[in-house]
Amino acid sequence: MTHEVLCVVLQVRSGTLQALLWRRALEPHLGRWSLPGGRLRHDEDVETSIRRQLAEKVDLRKLKHVEQLAVFSTPDRVPGPRVVATAFLGLVPSDVEPTVPEDTSWHTVEQLPRTAFDHGSITLRARERLRSKLSYTNIGFALAPDLFTISALRDLYSAALGYRVSATNLQRVLTRRGALATTGETVPPGRSGGRPAALFTFAEHGMQVTDPFAAFRPPSTR
Amino acid sequence: MTHEVLCVVLQVRSGTLQALLWRRALEPHLGRWSLPGGRLRHDEDVETSIRRQLAEKVDLRKLKHVEQLAVFSTPDRVPGPRVVATAFLGLVPSDVEPTVPEDTSWHTVEQLPRTAFDHGSITLRARERLRSKLSYTNIGFALAPDLFTISALRDLYSAALGYRVSATNLQRVLTRRGALATTGETVPPGRSGGRPAALFTFAEHGMQVTDPFAAFRPPSTR
DNA sequence: CACGTTTTCGATCGTAGAGCGAAAACCTGG
DNA sequence: CCAGGTTTTCGCTCTACGATCGAAAACGTG
Incomplete structure (x- = not known):
């Protein structure tokens, strides 16, 4: 029984959430699109394995966030000998254009092409x-460049969530959580005019993905 | 490379959150406490595997909730040939007393005994x-009996969370979420008196573990 | 300089959870 | 049968967060 690691690499490109897929060059499912990854080596754990394979095959060391997604283990999920897969979620900031091999391309998650095996549902x-x-x-910070305007961040959130997000609300929420840091700089407006937008960064302690906002909160110690 | 499935079976017993552990009868780590589970068969996925193994060795078909926790794959996590583990979280309602084998017992998670391998950190x-x-x-419903009083549920939440939870707040929150259903019945008070407590159940649609409460909400369609 | 555009800020509203205290409903002991 | 203790339950208020709207700020263009 072999073990493979797969990664759903997501990036917001031209306003839509897209996934990086490989065109299979082998049977079975030749020509279909599949997730990047490969076999787990005997000397590495799954995290380092997926990071190695991504960095090897594609220039994706700029992945800002990688986390375990789930194990997919249906016995017949791939034809032939049994393969259990540990799937990951990887996020690429919207400003980097990773150099990818010839046989890969980005596809909007909204309407995926025919995928190999169970890679579609994993995505x-x-x-x-x-x-x-x-x-x-x-976690949205992993989708954004180091410097960004609120409306740019709003567009990223909108693309990822699939519905329109208000810039006003987004700024306030993130500010209240202490996640935003202001740089003095601004960005000149576009051709159609408009007020110049302020540039923001992520606060230091806002960089790591914080724990879920607790709906039940520990007793306040006032 | 073999694959094993492990399950952290949790139950609130006598006011504390406890985990079901096995005393190892084999080297290595003979005598230490370990998580129930075993090797993944070639004809089953990890979910059915962990369910089978739990139902086989222990009488735990009453597990109200089982979900994937994570993959643990450090190459040397167990001595000898490589073993990758898929760990699960299992929850047992507080009113069932599963018949367990001789060499197992419950241990409070707060102060675990010496565990085998990485089973302590998994727990x-x-x-x-x-x-x-x-x-x-x-998910708290998986820790409670089918019928329960609010204060009993409060005690379960307190034990699991590790801090005191207010019964008032718990009832209101769960009611607002539409998760509680009233049965007309009540429970007579204890020896020291007190108002009889009302018995509750979980609303039908409250049974499945709902999605995280969204901090960002889709636009209201009013 | 009027107008459109985009960003940004402020004010208000609705709702969810926290906290407190009183009322309700039951015991036991005198 | 009543006083006091106990536990549950309900109501009120407070605070915080997110939603929504609108106006002001700051720029372009004709």
């Missing part, structure tokens, strides 16, 4: 995880 | 998962 599971965590963690 | 991870989910899902 959808990854999107659900991202959407859930966007609301109660600051 | 702690499971507790963290439970605590997180308690606040923003209704």
